[in-house]
Amino acid sequence: MPNLINLAFKKVKQENRPALLTYTVAGDNSKKKSLEILKSISNYADILELGMPHNALVADGNQIQTSAYRAIKNGIKLKDIFQIVKNFKKSKKQKPIILMGYYNMVYQFGENNFLNICKKVGVDGLILVDLPWPENKNFSYKCKNKGITFVQLLSPTTSVKRIKKILKDSHEMIYYISMLSTTGGKLKISPKAIMNSYNRIKRLCPKKNIVIGFGITDKSINKFKGANGVVIGSQLCKTLTKSIKARQNPVTKLSSIVKKLKGKII
Amino acid sequence: MKIKKGIPLIDQHDKNFMYGGKFGGNFIPETLKKPIDDLTKLFHKLRNDKGFLKERDYYFENYVGAPTPFIKLDNLTKHLKGAQIYAKVVSEANGGAHKIYNATVHCLLARRSGKKFVIGDTGAGYAGKMLSMAAKKFGLKCKIFMGAKDIKRQQPNVKAIKKNGAEVVPVYSGSQTLVDAVSECMRYWVANCNHAHMAVGSTVGPSIFVRICGWSTSQISRELKSQIIDEFGSMPKKIKLYNCVGGGSSSFGFWNEFMDYNRKQVEFIGVEAGGPTKSKKHAAPLTYGSKIGILHGAAQYVNQNSDGQIEETESISAGLDYPGVSPLHCFLKDVKRARYTAASDEDALEAYKLVTKYENLKPSLEPSHAFSVAIKEARKLSKDTIVIVNSCGDAHKDKDILEKRLGKKYAKFN
Numbered sequence: 001m002p003n004l005i006n007l008a009f010k011k012v013k014q015e016n017r018p019a020l021l022t023y024t025v026a027g028d029n030s031k032k033k034s035l036e037i038l039k040s041i042s043n044y045a046d047i048l049e050l051g052m053p054h055n056a057l058v059a060d061g062n063q064i065q066t067s068a069y070r071a072i073k074n075g076i077k078l079k080d081i082f083q084i085v086k087n088f089k090k091s092k093k094q095k096p097i098i099l100m101g102y103y104n105m106v107y108q109f110g111e112n113n114f115l116n117i118c119k120k121v122g123v124d125g126l127i128l129v130d131l132p133w134p135e136n137k138n139f140s141y142k143c144k145n146k147g148i149t150f151v152q153l154l155s156p157t158t159s160v161k162r163i164k165k166i167l168k169d170s171h172e173m174i175y176y177i178s179m180l181s182t183t184g185g186k187l188k189i190s191p192k193a194i195m196n197s198y199n200r201i202k203r204l205c206p207k208k209n210i211v212i213g214f215g216i217t218d219k220s221i222n223k224f225k226g227a228n229g230v231v232i233g234s235q236l237c238k239t240l241t242k243s244i245k246a247r248q249n250p251v252t253k254l255s256s257i258v259k260k261l262k263g264k265i266i
Numbered sequence: 267m268k269i270k271k272g273i274p275l276i277d278q279h280d281k282n283f284m285y286g287g288k289f290g291g292n293f294i295p296e297t298l299k300k301p302i303d304d305l306t307k308l309f310h311k312l313r314n315d316k317g318f319l320k321e322r323d324y325y326f327e328n329y330v331g332a333p334t335p336f337i338k339l340d341n342l343t344k345h346l347k348g349a350q351i352y353a354k355v356v357s358e359a360n361g362g363a364h365k366i367y368n369a370t371v372h373c374l375l376a377r378r379s380g381k382k383f384v385i386g387d388t389g390a391g392y393a394g395k396m397l398s399m400a401a402k403k404f405g406l407k408c409k410i411f412m413g414a415k416d417i418k419r420q421q422p423n424v425k426a427i428k429k430n431g432a433e434v435v436p437v438y439s440g441s442q443t444l445v446d447a448v449s450e451c452m453r454y455w456v457a458n459c460n461h462a463h464m465a466v467g468s469t470v471g472p473s474i475f476v477r478i479c480g481w482s483t484s485q486i487s488r489e490l491k492s493q494i495i496d497e498f499g500s501m502p503k504k505i506k507l508y509n510c511v512g513g514g515s516s517s518f519g520f521w522n523e524f525m526d527y528n529r530k531q532v533e534f535i536g537v538e539a540g541g542p543t544k545s546k547k548h549a550a551p552l553t554y555g556s557k558i559g560i561l562h563g564a565a566q567y568v569n570q571n572s573d574g575q576i577e578e579t580e581s582i583s584a585g586l587d588y589p590g591v592s593p594l595h596c597f598l599k600d601v602k603r604a605r606y607t608a609a610s611d612e613d614a615l616e617a618y619k620l621v622t623k624y625e626n627l628k629p630s631l632e633p634s635h636a637f638s639v640a641i642k643e644a645r646k647l648s649k650d651t652i653v654i655v656n657s658c659g660d661a662h663k664d665k666d667i668l669e670k671r672l673g674k675k676y677a678k679f680n
Contacts, residue, residue, distance in 0.1 A: 056449050
């Protein structure tokens with residue numbers, strides 16, 4: 001089977017634009033709604049990141065935390081998350097899905113068990129925010145064997161020496177954290193400075209697809225057109241929270257904002 | 267899995283900083299890799315630096331007030347008619363608890379690293395109080411993260427933190443206790459690691475924090491060892507060291523220097539918080555067989571559900587109210603060097619009543635858990651057994667809870 005994540009990047013390169021990656025939390029605000037959200041935003045997004053909510057998160061800001069806690073309160077379990085992916089893939093077979101979360105959930109489920117089910121339901125990639133390199137070496141190797149992309153993260157604090165080592169063990173997709181922040185923080189540095197750092201890394205691995213995330217919204221997304229991909233997460237979680245408060249349909253609200261985001265990078 | 271003799275326990279990890287290949291490690295976001303690496307290098311350099319050790323000893327002696335007293339509890343011993351009961355009164359340290367050792371060392375490290383700003387978590391408020399005290403002493407700015415529930419129940423310490431000029435950041439997420447305060451503090455550090463020095467308040471968190479804290483609190487057992495020899499002339503044949511265990515910083519420090527003794531000669535007993543008798547919730551992952559999981563950057567026994575979500579805890583003592591426990595204690599449990607058990611809220615309150623009835627000592631609710639088990643076991647032990655309890659915190663911070671649960675009589679403090 002072809003790697004859907006690589007195909008998505010190939011396609012956007014032909015269209016001369018970055019890939020749009022969205023992040024929403026599985027089970028927010030219900031199992032059914034989060035599936036509907038995925039289906040509807042996938043009309044505009046190129047790659048979908050689906051958050052596995054955890055209640056002791058150390059790398060996420062308030063927006064994602066609110067979504068995660070809401071989803072857990074509504075009873076979401078890992079098995080439901082797999083079900084969501086499976087049902088999504090029934091209608092959108094070609095759209096790549098990346099599960100993103102914290103290592104303890106994988107650890108409790110059992111690494112091999114987790115990967116087997118990921119493969120079965122059609123998960124294309126994984127991001128584990130608290131399993132850094134070199135601790136992730138073994139797991140990332142297991143992913144490769146299953147044909148699942150393990151996404152390594154790089155941060156502004158990662159030294160060049162370390163970047164080179166991580167790149168050596170990385171798969172085709174890399175995630176660059178824009179600034180020193182949890183997810184959803186205000187951009188503390190200019191997009192231009194972020195792109196400069198991005199390009200320095202890109203020069204080290206021109207063939208890999210590097211996406212940028214953390215703190216990017218509809219206001220700044222057009223400044224990152226030079227990247228291979230841009231991730232929008234907290235803004236979507238915030239939109240969902242707002243729509244619940246205003247008793248609006250989160251599916252249409254999220255769909256329209258993702259459409260708008262897409263419009264800014266074409 | 268075995269303890270190696272002659273090597274400090276904090277150093278008995280593998281290349282991934284795991285103890286016994288199972289506990290500890292660095293399960294952290296990529297952004298924290300560098301600041302943790304920097305801190306690891308700095309600590310490694312300084313702990314082998316004679317000048318730094320001299321500086322530490324100077325502040326331990328002149329600022330913390332080392333050594334803290336080692337006293338015999340004569341009346342309690344007579345009342346129980348069993349083992350000889352002693353207390354290491356660590357609550358006599360500056361600030362009223364063992365948290366001062368870790369706080370002082372962290373501020374010294376921050377100063378050496380050139381950082382002017384320290385952040386920390388707190389449950390009972392002692393870690394926060396001490397960090398704010400030490401920060402003030404060394405001219406550093408300070409921010410303390412504390413669960414909203416703990417802020418309510420540990421007001422005397424909250425007031426002390428503020429008086430020291432530190433900012434208290436209330437944490438409203440989750441159970442609004444220590445576990446959420448640590449998460450919030452780590453998140454803040456992710457965003458501010460270029461200028462803030464983080465001090466985790468116990469022997470938990472990413473590996474370097476476990477080691478710094480254990481290295482700092484070990485002062486307690488260094489003192490105790492020479493105090494025991496002063497008192498008895500040599501090491502007695504049967505010693506039992508009782509200590510409460512939340513994150514595990516005071517117990518680790520209380521035991522460290524005795525690690526290489528045979529456990530029949532020096533036994534370690536860790537007492538976790540069993541929570542209210544009527545509740546199923548507890549803060550005793552070692553006693554009740556919780557599974558290994560990842561919390562706050564380290565693999566450890568932790569209260570969690572089958573999906574890996576961290577479960578809420580319940581305990582009358584904010585300082586023990588934590589779902590996980592130090593990787594060092596997980597290791598000590600698995601190699602059977604220490605024995606772990608739990609005391610309920612009610613047990614701790616009863617022990618507090620008994621200790622304060624017979625002795626001029628007011629242990630906070632945390633060490634009252636340890637006293638509870640020590641009292642129960644001491645009755646049945648022979649007269650030549652030496653029972654030592656680490657009275658690691660002062661009850662002043664608990665005065666509202668004591669008044670509510672036991673009445674005004676038990677909540678009088680000078």
